[in-house]
Amino acid sequence: MKLFDTHALAPARSRRHLLQTGLALGAWMTWRPARACEFDSINFTVVHPWTRASEPGATSAVVSMSFVNVTRSDRLIGVRTPVADAAEMGGDGVLPLLDFEIPSGRSTALREDGPHLRLLGLKQPLLVGREFPMTLLFASAGAVPARLTVDYARFR
Secondary structure: OOOOOOHHHHHHHHHHHHHHHHHHHHHHHOOOOOOOOEHHHHHHHHEEEEEEEEOOOOOEEEEEEEEEOOOEEEEEEEEOOOOOOOOOEOOOOOOOOEEEEOOOOOOOEEEOOOOOOEEEOOOOOOOOOOOOEEEEEEEOOOEEEEEEEEEOOOOO
């Protein structure tokens, strides 16, 4: 004698399984894993801050990075890192004052062949494959911890 009908429970199990599967699929589709080279702020995402390896005795280094998913305009106004004494802006037609505009609604980049960040007073050689802590300071988003990656050699 059966105490309960297992066929009667099958539709309830199917609905529950379908609901759990749908929720898991929805969470998976909306979840975006953070990459090692992306650093989020309240206004945007900083993508891949990097520099080239420095020559022995170099006192400065050019830093490139991108700002994507910009929901609110902001300005990069400072940088702190243990590998340099100071930072300034560089590039053609750019004043050295560290005040880089990040407009909302579009991606912006600091790059070697345009406006870029320049670290001054290097305290050690920047060797390929190394990473260093760096805090980017923004007018609205505040301090954003990041990692500076040394990608490849600049000199030949």
